[in-house]
Amino acid sequence: MKIATFNINGIKARIDALTGWLTESQPDVACLQEIKSVDENFPRQHFEDMGYTVETHGQKSFNGVAILSRLPLEDVTRGLPGDDGDEQARWIEATVMGEKPIRVCGLYLPNGNPAPGPKYDYKLAWMKRLKARAQALLIAEEPAIMCGDYNIIPQDEDAARPEAWRDDALAMQPSREAFREILNLGFTDAFRARTQGPGHYTFWDYQANAFDRNDGIRIDHHLLTPQAADLLNDCWIEAAVRGREKPSDHVPIWIDLAA
Template sequence: MSLSIATWNVNSARQRAGHIAAFLDRVRPDLLLLQEIKCEAKAFPAEAFAQAGYGAEIVGQKAYNGVAVLSRVPVRVTERALPGLDPALAEQARYIEVETRGVRVGNLYLPNGNSGGEAGYEGKLAWMGALADHAQRLLDEDVDLVLAGDYNVCPEDVDFAPRTLPAGDALIRDQTRAAFRRLIWLGLTDALRAVQPGGPAYTFWDYQAGCWPQDRGLRIDHALLSPRLAERLESVRIERDERAAEQPSDHVPVVVTLGDQPQ
């Protein structure tokens, strides 16, 4: 059976509830992974999405962070935090994982790493290390796996427009990129680069400095697929038009479609 998964950092689920509901009506993904919902579960606008036929699983936090999975197919929650994290990092609402149709789907909001000095950056690397360790365990168990969300990583220079990031930014530091490559070397496939091997394909445009009208963007929202799922990959679509909406998020959705499971 096919499976469509969208990921979107909405930069406040309550402020963007109308945008999310319209997207669900128009695109109808099986799963919508939301990041930076910026609210606790009790304040999440689940009813607005229930009217579109979507249930909600939420890991929230007041005013900051927060992730949620909206689904129109049955899901089972397998994790509500990333295993293996230091308690100070684990208390941040940045990870939820569900299983549906035999596929494990991790929804992640990785730390930016530019705040808090070197300690903040070390936290980013620790988070990425725990993610790789968790992915390795699941792959060792032969689990079909998708890890999607806001990675806050530009894997290559082509993934950010010239002059959008200063040298030494946490999104492009050598250690950051090495940590991302570790995920790829486990055997995961960058879905977008599987269908578009080269060229800019931005998913984020800052609100400042005319970044959207000048198309000065970043590619920091990714979906990584385990080997069997990479073989089922049919398409990856970046919903650029969402950035042109009134009061948009600074990110846009990325929609990944997996074909039927081979018999």
């Protein structure tokens, strides 16, 4: 089972690019972030005609997540537990019914800037709720992944210019510590399980020819429960997508599971 996570930066602006990528790359499951669309305006029929089951958790103009799957989806839930008053659409999960069922959680973690401030407080509070959901996934002792745009640069090697991010919410120490707390529960960072060293990024700013200079950061991640990690065949970043016409500022990152 090949699963990709991809922050598309707006379904309206990126539908042609997304369609071309889906046609060429053929993921079994695609978890999308920043669809920037309410559910009723998402082009569901377009992707259903391509053979995908479509589940969305949308929001007008901002945020929004979706799961597109060639395999059946069961037990779809929307919204990260722990705060009934949170109106931001940042979490969706479903069980993908492959040869081995996989619980797939797609997320768009808050950016948190400017930091310090209310937005950073929200980011850290959201990560506490994420940790609680991660603990519940571990207790279930089933294959599960949490994938998406984490807006976290885990280590300095995950940025081309780490010094430029020192005071940014994506790399501040509390952000990194919250991410490590989740990993230390027993999750595997799929990319780092397969590839070590600097120079591997999933996001490049639109400004200053960042992609051409490879001035990027790695902020899109697949975190796997032990049962999912046992199924991991490979993980890779599809960086070339960033060089295409009207690209997102993110690129897909893939896992291949024996499921």
